[in-house]
Amino acid sequence: MSNAETPRTTFKRVMLKISGEALMGDATYGLHPPTVERIAREVQSVHDMGVEICMVIGGGNIFRGLQGSAQGMERTTADYMGMLATVMNALAMQSALESLGVYCRVISAIRMDEVAEPYIRRRAVRHLEKKRVCIFAAGTGNPYFTTDTAATLRANEMACEAIFKGTKVDGVYDKDPMTHEDAVHYPDITYDEVLSKHLKVMDASAIALARDNNLPIIVFSLEEPGGFRGILAGQGTYTRVHD
Template identity: 65%
Template sequence: MSFSTPRFRRVLLKVSGEALMGNRQYGLDVDMVERVAGEIRSVQSMGVQVCLVIGGGNIFRGISGAATGMERATADYMGMLATVMNALAMQSALERIGVATRVQSAIPMSSICEPYIRRRAVRHMEKGRVVIFAAGTGNPFFTTDTAAALRAVEMGCDALLKGTQVDGVYTADPKKDPRAERYDSLGYLEVLSRDLKVMDASAITLARDNNIPIVVFNLHHAGGFAEVMLGRGLFTIITNEA
């Protein structure tokens, strides 16, 4: 179903760190960061309040560091710092195109960004600013997926959107299995029981317990974010009703 006005008033967009690599093997692709910033601006210009959580896997992934023998908590803290770097890069790209942006970190680092304060973040969005939540939850052993679900709940978001490299949730990896079929809609429990790897289980459970729809779409499709907000294009929506 398509809409003439945005279907959600306030949303959180979860972007993986890998999405910002473009065709690189590591780090940030400036063109890709700027393209994502443009997608965000197009949605914000529709009157939608937008906040973001960005992963850090393009720089350092905590669980990978732990796999090499590094102490897990230390590795996770390093991963959190990677998310701060990505958040600052996105802030810079957004502000270059005229979008007022604030970065709030769950780990206080007052020289470069604000500490996470829920009421302040809500006020920023009410004033038309984009807020980027960095450093995950501030605690080791939690992923940025969980951080995204947590912040979406705290901000009173109408939906949690996950931008990926495919246009929804499939029965299998469509890049590896040409017979994979896309779901238009799913229930939270279906995602968990089928182990569909949309987000980690704690993130799905948080969204389910607070009745926040999760919308999975292709962030690499030009205009895809805005299309989803209008109920158009291809995506998978995960709710209690599916």
């Protein structure tokens, strides 16, 4: 695509939050390399627009702390195992992005210097200024916090202008549109409505943190080819969560 055809966006720096399950494709567990590459190309297309990109990827495709805890494992240990799963996903995405020529850094909240950088805010900001994609891994480094909360925390620390939550559906609905044909789509909704209606956008801590810092959350479909790029250009269907 030539420069003349590149869509314009008002966003300069954004956070992309995706679940670990998004990397599974049609598999039931783990990573599906073609799906990882497809999502990497979505990120590359936005990077080519000149947007600075942060990412947080969940770990549910490998291990989910809450599920481990529910099966009798001690919650703190289970959560740390979930954090390690996010590092594995981050490394897979880094490999896919760099194979496309997009420079990338995996930044971990748990020190593992041989495979990822430790989280140092000013260093991470400098990476973004140099147009490197920053993938924040290992959540917040603390148990009892989800990757949704980690994404919102890092988005605020990095002065992102919005969180883009990539899902399987094109926004927020009053009920699951995959199982209810009469589900109603919300083009816009407030943080308080999300909380009061118990809508599954992000967990309550993440929503409250976004609300307190006036950080918009844009929910869109990551399944739609070119969707991430299109939403940044103001095209397509999505939901904007704001005040």
